[in-house]
Amino acid sequence: MKPVRAFLDNIAVVLHRPHFPENIGAAARAAKNMGIRRLIVVDPLDCDLTRILKMATHAAEDVVATMEIYDNLREALGSFQYIIGTTARTGSQRRTIMDPRDIARRVVSISRTNKTALLFGPENRGLANRELKYCHALVTIPTSQEFASLNLAQAVMIMTYEIFRAAEQPPESFTPKLATSFELEAMYDHLQETLAKIHFVNPENPEYWMRSLRRFFSRIGLQAREVKIIRGICRQIEWYGEKMAFEAVRQVRAQDKGIDSISCLD
Incomplete structure (x- = not known):
């Protein structure tokens, strides 16, 4: 027993x-x-x-x-x-x-x-x-x-x-240690926030769009290390988005300065 x-x-x-x-x-x-x-x-x-x-x-x-x-x-x-x-x-x-x-x-x-x-x-x-x-x-x-x-x-x-x-008759199959619900829910929050920022999910009703992702990851059975990888991808997407936004602002400001210089010459 x-x-x-x-x-x-x-x-x-x-x-x-x-x-x-x-x-x-x-x-x-x-x-x-x-x-x-x-x-x-x-x-x-x-x-x-x-x-x-x-x-x-x-x-x-x-x-x-x-x-x-x-x-x-x-x-x-x-x-x-x-x-x-x-x-x-x-x-x-x-x-x-x-x-x-x-x-x-x-x-x-x-x-x-x-x-x-x-x-x-x-x-x-x-x-x-x-x-x-x-x-x-x-x-x-x-x-x-x-x-x-x-x-x-x-x-x-x-x-x-x-x-x-x-x-009483345990199977021979072995399931590795999975991520906890605490780790998964933090990942889903992070994922939802990131996907809303890039307009992949509708920010008005994100839970509806997240259900399919939850089902997908539940079928796979994520481990803690895999959850960290997914959150790392989210951080990289956010960093890249902020970088592109900064670059766009920099280019606009550069163009504005160029226009101001031309006006001074006129």
Whole structure:
């Protein structure tokens, strides 16, 4: 069981804006059932510890005791190198969505060397596009069309169960250490700013144009060194743009001086 423990120690359950303390407690219990001990809660509407512990039971008290609470999602995900978003909705703005069993095998491979987050949205609406942008992959839990709604803790249990089972027979494939979400988001901010300056993206709606780039880089899986290279390219583009702008101003001033000299001679 030691190899399983090693994989699971790198995995965390992240609850974004949960509405009810009971769901936080039940999610903590579900995660503990499947060997995952790290729980992160982001901007909860109610974090009544008594109600959380009532559903977590004494068995998952340690998970609740070490539970991390953040005000915003970007900060909460900053240290993770691979993030999976759960969603029940599909559409043109949501890239290829995987099955829990398939994503579980990928998670086990990646989590050998990378911190991985399972991201769950609010009970009433799930994750919005502005939150899913942080994710490297999306997953939907198949359900009956007659009643597709899942309780938050149920969704946590299904996802963590599939990962637990996949970890019992870890794949031989190896995923190198990836860049953290903090590093990636700084790169995306820098890239967006640079591309807006050269009018490659529409400055009025840059997020729309950045989605394709996010999907592209998520498929590749960037390492920290590659993120630094991309940011270095951005700096070079900015430097070259400033140099050309300075040269253009210098030429205009030179022309103006030439015209003034001719006027003096006249």
